[in-house]
Amino acid sequence: NYQARNYMxxxxxxxxxxxYHSNCDLPGVVGLARIVKTAYPDPTQFDPKDSHYxxxxxxxxxxxxxxxxxxxxxxxRTVSLxxxxxxxKELGDFALIxxxxxxxxxxxxxxxYEVVLxxxxx
Numbered sequence: 001n002y003q004a005r006n007y008m009x010x011x012x013x014x015x016x017x018x019x020y021h022s023n024c025d026l027p028g029v030v031g032l033a034r035i036v037k038t039a040y041p042d043p044t045q046f047d048p049k050d051s052h053y054x055x056x057x058x059x060x061x062x063x064x065x066x067x068x069x070x071x072x073x074x075x076x077r078t079v080s081l082x083x084x085x086x087x088x089k090e091l092g093d094f095a096l097i098x099x100x101x102x103x104x105x106x107x108x109x110x111x112x113y114e115v116v117l118x119x120x121x122x
Contacts, residue, residue, distance in 0.1 A: 004105040008067050009039040017069055018108060018116055020096070021078070028080035029116055037068035075120040083119060090115050 017033040041062035044052040057063040085097050095106040108116075 001103060004103045005063075005065055007103075007105045007107060009065055011035045011038060011067050013038055016072070016113065018113065026078050026080055028078040028083070029075070029120065030078050031074040032072040032122070033069040034072050035067055036070040039065040039067050042066045073122065075122060077120065079116055079119045084116070087115060087119065 042064040044050040
């Protein structure tokens with residue numbers, strides 16, 4: 001997704017990341033990570049044998065990027081998607097709880113980040 005790619009391209013080393021599990025019995029935020037390397041071209045886009053191959057992407061102008069993240073902390077409990085929805089007023093316009101919005105990467109304000117940390121007991 002181009003929007004998720006653009007968010008990743010704006011990340012800086014040291015930025016904190018909320019780690020979210022989506023394809024599981026209890027979707028939610030499970031911990032923290034940190035950006036350890038800024039965006040660089042995803043090599044799989046150039047490999048015809050890879051499922052992420054993009055024949056329209058050129059090495060001199062790659063379409064897809066990735067960032068490297070490092071582990072920071074696992075929460076003692078999952079802050080579930082339903083719990084986040086229960087705190088919608090506190091979270092404001094939080095992309096994660098918007099209907100139909102499930103990008104793999106999305107922005108989080110400082111205030112939203114702090115609410116999630118508080119809910120996690122972190």
